[in-house]
Structures are given as C-alpha cells and as structure tokens.
Amino acid sequence: MNEITGATHMDVVVEFPERLLLATKLERGSFQYQVMLYTLGHFYQQGKISAGYAAQLLNCDKVTFYRLLSENGFSVIDYDETDLEMEAQPLASKT
Template identity: 30%
Template sequence: MTQVCLDLPESVPALLHCRPGELNKELLLAAAAHWYQQGRISQEWAAQIAGLDRTDFLLALARMGKDSFVVDFDDLDDELARG
C-alpha cells in the first residue's frame, strides 16, 4: 500500500472539528470525493480509497452536499440523440 506523509499545522483537526485520529479518514474521504467528482475514478475506487463500501460512500457524499452520480452532459446528449 502506498503511504503519504503530510505536514499540517497542529490546528487542522480543530478547524475540521475532528479528533487528530480521525484526520486520516477525513483526508481519504475528501480526496476520494474530489477525484470521483472530477470523473478521475469510479464510485467503486472512491469507496475503496475512503475505506467505505459503496453505499456508505454515497451516503457520505450526500452528507457533504456533493452529487452522488457524475454525469457527462456531452455523453448524455449523445445518448439522447440516439434515441
């Protein structure tokens, strides 16, 4: 497994309203949600990165106010044009 080490100010957990031990989970979820929203990874991969199953990942997105399903509107237009 790849590990990443980040140096963050001591005040970050307090700013995020989480305990220092929860910061890792917060960062993984934030990264997974961001990459999923960009269309760079699938729901399955995002859930795995966040350490959740797909249902819990979708619920976490909803709590974050993020879209659960990424739609490429150009692809949608093409599908609709095909009937």
C-alpha cells in the same frame, strides 16, 4: 503490497498545521478520515477514480460511499449540462 487487493501501498505524507486540527475540533483519526474522504470525493467527481475503488479504499460499499459523498456536499449523480437539459425538456413541456 496489499495482501487483499494485491495493490502496491504507498504512503503520501501531507502536513497540516496543528492549529487546523484544533480549529476543526476533530480527533486525529477523524481528521485523517475526512481528508481521505474529501480527496476521494474530489477525484471521483473529476472522473479520476470509480466509486467502487473509492469505496474499497474507505473500506465500505458503494452505497455507503455515495451516502458519504452526499452528506459531505459532493454531487452523487454525474450529469453534464447537455444531458440535464435533454432530460428536463419533457418535464418543462408538461407545465
């Protein structure tokens, strides 16, 4: 159990070929961090976890998590198409 959060800790092992680590030219720790960031980013985009929870797992604040998402190609703002179209209509009528 995690003493800080009270959460149960479970290790999940995912094996990657050594040549992938070599191809990325990342150190092992950086590679592990990138895998964690991409996994959390994907779960966040799917709505499976909150930004706050993802930030907690990465030991950063939400603003930093949003910045990391943006820097790594993830969408930070979650608009569905209907909401986006509704907000774009007033702008389109002004042109």
